[in-house]
Amino acid sequence: MAASFLSRGVGLFRLSRKTTALLSGSRCFSQTEPEPLTVKQQQDGIRRIILNNPRKRNALSLSMLESLRENIVTDLNSDDLRVIIISARGPVFSSGHDLKELTSAQGRDYHTKVFHTCAETKELQTLHNLLKLLVQDLTTRVKKVMTLIQDVPVPVIAMVNGVATAAGCQLVASCDVAVVTEKSTFATPGVNVGLFCSTPAVAIGRAVPRKVAMEMLFTGTPISAHDALLHGLVSKVVPEERLEEETLSIAKRVCQASRPVVALGKATFQRQMAQGRDAAYATASKVMVDNLALTDGQEGIRAFIEKRKPVWSHKVEKAHD
Amino acid sequence: MAASFLSRGVGLFRLSRKTTALLSGSRCFSQTEPEPLTVKQQQDGIRRIILNNPRKRNALSLSMLESLRENIVTDLNSDDLRVIIISARGPVFSSGHDLKELTSAQGRDYHTKVFHTCAETKELQTLHNLLKLLVQDLTTRVKKVMTLIQDVPVPVIAMVNGVATAAGCQLVASCDVAVVTEKSTFATPGVNVGLFCSTPAVAIGRAVPRKVAMEMLFTGTPISAHDALLHGLVSKVVPEERLEEETLSIAKRVCQASRPVVALGKATFQRQMAQGRDAAYATASKVMVDNLALTDGQEGIRAFIEKRKPVWSHKVEKAHD
Amino acid sequence: MAASFLSRGVGLFRLSRKTTALLSGSRCFSQTEPEPLTVKQQQDGIRRIILNNPRKRNALSLSMLESLRENIVTDLNSDDLRVIIISARGPVFSSGHDLKELTSAQGRDYHTKVFHTCAETKELQTLHNLLKLLVQDLTTRVKKVMTLIQDVPVPVIAMVNGVATAAGCQLVASCDVAVVTEKSTFATPGVNVGLFCSTPAVAIGRAVPRKVAMEMLFTGTPISAHDALLHGLVSKVVPEERLEEETLSIAKRVCQASRPVVALGKATFQRQMAQGRDAAYATASKVMVDNLALTDGQEGIRAFIEKRKPVWSHKVEKAHD
Incomplete structure (x- = not known):
């Protein structure tokens, strides 16, 4: 039934x-x-x-x-x-x-x-x-x-x-x-x-x-x-x-990607998509610098220069500022 | 010519x-x-x-x-x-x-x-x-x-x-x-x-x-x-x-659908699409309750429970509130 | 290397x-x-x-x-x-x-x-x-x-x-x-x-x-x-x-098109797409009149009536106002 x-x-x-x-x-x-x-x-x-x-x-x-x-x-x-x-x-x-x-x-x-x-x-x-x-x-x-x-x-x-x-x-x-x-x-x-x-x-x-x-x-x-x-x-x-x-x-x-890099990217995508084009670019440009300041942002560049695979820390802390 | x-x-x-x-x-x-x-x-x-x-x-x-x-x-x-x-x-x-x-x-x-x-x-x-x-x-x-x-x-x-x-x-x-x-x-x-x-x-x-x-x-x-x-x-x-x-x-x-249900749905779609995501959800959530209060909203549920086809009134009036 | x-x-x-x-x-x-x-x-x-x-x-x-x-x-x-x-x-x-x-x-x-x-x-x-x-x-x-x-x-x-x-x-x-x-x-x-x-x-x-x-x-x-x-x-x-x-x-x-007509059209498209529907229509409607006032807007109509190809001036100046 x-x-x-x-x-x-x-x-x-x-x-x-x-x-x-x-x-x-x-x-x-x-x-x-x-x-x-x-x-x-x-x-x-x-x-x-x-x-x-x-x-x-x-x-x-x-x-x-x-x-x-x-x-x-x-x-x-x-x-x-x-x-x-x-x-x-x-x-x-x-x-x-x-x-x-x-x-x-x-x-x-x-x-x-x-x-x-x-x-x-x-x-x-x-x-x-x-x-x-x-x-x-x-x-x-x-x-x-x-x-x-x-x-x-x-x-x-x-x-x-x-x-x-x-x-x-x-x-x-x-x-x-x-x-x-x-x-x-x-x-x-x-x-x-x-x-x-x-x-x-x-x-x-x-x-x-x-x-x-x-x-x-x-x-x-x-x-x-x-x-x-x-x-x-x-x-x-x-x-x-x-x-x-x-x-x-x-x-x-x-x-395979760095967790905080992905997290920052996902949050930024949602944020900028709700804005007009010029505001969106301002948001995203600022984030590119924040991303670079991440420990994993810097590891990515270092690994690239050293011709090796990056080893992500997956830590949110910034390397320096 | x-x-x-x-x-x-x-x-x-x-x-x-x-x-x-x-x-x-x-x-x-x-x-x-x-x-x-x-x-x-x-x-x-x-x-x-x-x-x-x-x-x-x-x-x-x-x-x-x-x-x-x-x-x-x-x-x-x-x-x-x-x-x-x-x-x-x-x-x-x-x-x-x-x-x-x-x-x-x-x-x-x-x-x-x-x-x-x-x-x-x-x-x-x-x-x-x-x-x-x-x-x-x-x-x-x-x-x-x-x-x-x-x-x-x-x-x-x-x-x-x-x-x-x-x-x-x-x-x-x-x-x-x-x-x-x-x-x-x-x-x-x-x-x-x-x-x-x-x-x-x-x-x-x-x-x-x-x-x-x-x-x-x-x-x-x-x-x-x-x-x-x-x-x-x-x-x-x-x-x-x-x-x-x-x-x-x-x-x-x-x-086959109820006219006021469709009307409410169409108007809501246009309205919420012009809003940001969170405002859109607020709009739509409120409308779900309004929809339920329609005579035909209630008929739909009753018909479902009674295992029969709904009989729409197509009236805009609310059933009760 | x-x-x-x-x-x-x-x-x-x-x-x-x-x-x-x-x-x-x-x-x-x-x-x-x-x-x-x-x-x-x-x-x-x-x-x-x-x-x-x-x-x-x-x-x-x-x-x-x-x-x-x-x-x-x-x-x-x-x-x-x-x-x-x-x-x-x-x-x-x-x-x-x-x-x-x-x-x-x-x-x-x-x-x-x-x-x-x-x-x-x-x-x-x-x-x-x-x-x-x-x-x-x-x-x-x-x-x-x-x-x-x-x-x-x-x-x-x-x-x-x-x-x-x-x-x-x-x-x-x-x-x-x-x-x-x-x-x-x-x-x-x-x-x-x-x-x-x-x-x-x-x-x-x-x-x-x-x-x-x-x-x-x-x-x-x-x-x-x-x-x-x-x-x-x-x-x-x-x-x-x-x-x-x-x-x-x-x-x-x-x-083949008139440069100022295309320019006005491109700028208007970008502008109205950033607006809500009704504001976009207001923007675009005003532009239709501006377009018509362009020298080439008027040439287009004249050429049409005279059953010939338009000859664009490509000038931005309005014909009259």
Whole structure:
């Protein structure tokens, strides 16, 4: 029964367990301990974060977002971290927020009953108010995670093998690099269920031409990996069997660079892109000098002159000034 | 004779009948009642507006612009209207403003004589002053129509099967979606007749990469439908025999959505795209809550929970607050 | 030995002769008179500027930048100049700034010794301070040349047949049009030597989608001519044997237009693109009237009415007002 419920089409957000419990009058969940919503691994400078809730199409629930955020910020300033790869288990990279997480049979029956029996009762209004709070909470947290990805000092790569919709598509758009398989698709289907993908549109509208974004938003129709590449939503399309290899190849190249040099470059890129041309040049020119003053900026030049590979300290301190 | 005059190459603007009459000293036009400049039809939520002056290459004359504007704004707030398709009769979608509309043989002879016989006479200066007023009037009205298209609460689709130049190309760039045939071409040839396409460049420069826009503007050379797609000027290129079907397919998808949800989404997209990232997220997040408060926002969620298709009210009123 | 030094991989900037001389304690260079760093030719309105230091991979040294700037601004306001083509001798269009120009064997030995023997001596600090000044000077001059290209009153075309890296890639991004051969590649490899391409990113980030720019910047991996076209970094990819012909064809088309009309159009495009939509339309609409008031604006209309080719004066003066 849960399965038939879950097999329904595209959803946009879900009620959190807390909300569900509140609504259903139940406060205990006697399920076995669930698997973690995201899995974090780190080796040789590469942190892998895997969305791990395929049964729920890796919906970006409040708890999933919190888990993802935590995985990103943990030891973020450690020299050992150089790049983050976000991927997902299962055929759906992420379905965005999810109407489906009115999970427990108990809760679902209750809601169905509420909706069926009373059009404008107090219970319904309560539900709507809870939904409103939930959406406020969700959009705030989504914004936090999406801007966090752009603001962290290491590059973040999306590795996508499947469907990315709504906030899931926004997640791909928000990463610095996206390597995706040929079968991957991208959509903003909120309009179909009456909740326009306005927050995903912030990231997607800044990644692809306006006409592409608007057709996606107005129709909810998915675009192919090939079209996503054509329009700048993703960086590379590869056959499924080469997804890991190609993604890791980019990640390893990033690891060969100096962490503070990359961090300064990433932050500067975001900053100057928000400015007019002349202000952007002023910003970037100043940063070139700051970069040179970094220990690793100086090591780079020394290594060049000495005809050897540079040995990065990955330290943020300036050499001298 | 008129035909040979009309068969000339690309033109950019035309003198209105009023101006022509003024210049020629004639105030009466004893022609048979002309066909309407644009044709408006509406069925099942889809309004079709057809540029209907193929003999003049669907030039965006003052009267054509006014006719187009009227067709757009009429009953704009009716729930019955969900999407607008702008297409054209004849092999030219639109040639933009048009130097050619010095229409009457009488008027044309007069102007030719003026130009041939007196280089700097008072008559010539009068003509130039009239042209200046005409251009002011035209650019103002063009801006109004182009921004109107982006600001109306329903998506506007350009359905193009042929040549779109100057303000005609701007019209395609200004629509939310553009479905075009393989033989369609796009150009800004004003530079060839000494009147740079600066106003078309506002829309085109925001649709395609700068290098593409500048080559078009500096050389006047047309780009193919394929290149227009590659660079984001159009949404889809289809064989001629499938133009109607593909365009209607997108229009029908839009019709399946709730009108106020789409309207809120379209307005929000335009608004947030003009803002910086963080301000854009603030705008969009607030709108997600407003969207949820719409009658149709709530119907969408209810329908989802009840596992049925939503039945949209298309009403703007909020359900509760 | 110098050759083996020069054969090293990617470099980003170089010490100028002055700096080298200063550092090496030598003030005389007893080499034969060097070839000019850039070559300037002009015919039929087309100015060709050729980067002419293939031995140093056409590095944008201080002197190369100054030579390029001079070639651009000389007789810039002459009616005879209508378009500028920037190309390069040798297999490298430009390698950007260049760490390699620690040229003299003498100087190089000195620096090597400094770096090898004293980690934090005063000499090293002096070198670093000199490098800092050099980078400040370089970024200032680069900005000047790159913005100059966008601000001059004639279109500037990059004609590229080979590798363009760092500030060399920025140069391509800064031109109005870029025609390139299939074998050309584009990269921002600064990250590899610890000096992130932050100033090149100002131009490149405004030419290609963010994801493309960021992958280039984070990995230093070159992109192909085809990908550069796909993403808007270049205007056209042609076989090597047709590079001259295709570039000249665009240049000749520009020459057929009126110089002040093109100048007004180019300046307006840059200006309105930095504005919001409505302000941009206000700017462009006003310019349409100014354009019409130009002698050549009026000649264009007259020629159209008289069914003849326009004869441009190329004069900036207005006809009347």
